[in-house]
Amino acid sequence: MTQTSVSGFSDAVRTELRRGEIVRWAGSPEGPMPxxxxxxxxxxxxxxxxxxxxxxxxxxxxxxxxxxxxxxxxxxxxxxxxxxxxxxxxxxxxxxxxxxxxxxxxxRRATVYVVTDQRLLKIESWRGRKVESVEARQIFQVMRTDRRNGFGDVEISRSTKTDADGDLIEARVKLESLRDARGAETALNALARKS
Known part of the structure; x- marks a missing residue:
């Protein structure tokens, strides 16, 4: 789903967007649970x-x-x-x-994934609101997994910090059970290239 306006989004998404931030892709878990x-x-x-x-x-x-x-x-x-x-x-x-x-x-029903021109947002509006934001410069790798039922997952690797030995500790963010996993992957790859 590619959109440039946020008219169809929930208030949870609208309140998290920065001024001038453009939504490139948005989705939520739709597929069956594993x-x-x-x-x-x-x-x-x-x-x-x-x-x-x-x-x-x-x-x-x-x-x-x-x-x-x-x-x-x-x-x-x-x-x-x-x-x-x-x-x-x-x-x-x-x-x-x-x-x-x-x-x-x-x-899962209360989770929304949003890829903008600046970052990835994972918003969970269940029992309050939990927002995970990954800036474009933090995205190192994007991996897509397609399932036979037509749904897929997209996982990104991002750097967070270094450990006591100076080794890079990497965190992952997973966008699960997406109907348009390829669209999410494309938007995330474009976002990663932008940084």
């Missing part, structure tokens, strides 16, 4: 949550029996309390893991 990491997260989340719920159910049974029942298990009351309290964070983590694919999907 299935392999998603399947792993869900399988692990189901196992974790099931195990932690089993623990918590047993611990609450001991708690109930020790405090309100006949204490058939002869569990000391303090042990029953510790077991019930100890299991609760694990259940909370399990629920968080089960919700993580939904959270990742919402975060």
């Amino acid at each position: 299935l392999a990491p998603l399947a792993f997260i869900l399988a692990f989340a189901l196992f974790w949550t099931g195990l932690s719920l089993s623990w918590e159910a047993a611990a609450l049974g001991f708690f109930w029996d020790a405090w309100f029942g006949a204490n058939v298990s002869r569990t000391p009351r303090w042990v029953a309390v510790i077991m019930a309290v100890f299991g609760a964070p694990f259940v909370a983590v399990g629920v968080g893991l089960l919700a993580s694919p939904l959270i990742m999907a919402r975060k």
Whole structure:
């Protein structure tokens, strides 16, 4: 998508643009989420949550029996309390893991990538606003990966600083699941050549 005006963009994009900055390309993640990491997260989340719920159910049974029942298990009351309290964070983590694919999907929908004549912007407008800005002079390499489903990713390498040995530490910014990955690559290469 090549545009020179920002009339079709959200307020999040408009407020981040500098005076006179021209948008060369803009897009957002549109493709499906990668299935392999998603399947792993869900399988692990189901196992974790099931195990932690089993623990918590047993611990609450001991708690109930020790405090309100006949204490058939002869569990000391303090042990029953510790077991019930100890299991609760694990259940909370399990629920968080089960919700993580939904959270990742919402975060993707709230992400916009913008290539201007001066820099690359990655704007995440979810739970506040997070803006990552990469100036043209910071772009060293642009790599595109096309997938069979027609979507693609574009990854840029940029220099950030040097380590204690004087070696260059390089950071990467990834534009994921783009319908027009080739257009993003073209705009980023033009931006890198400009510097």
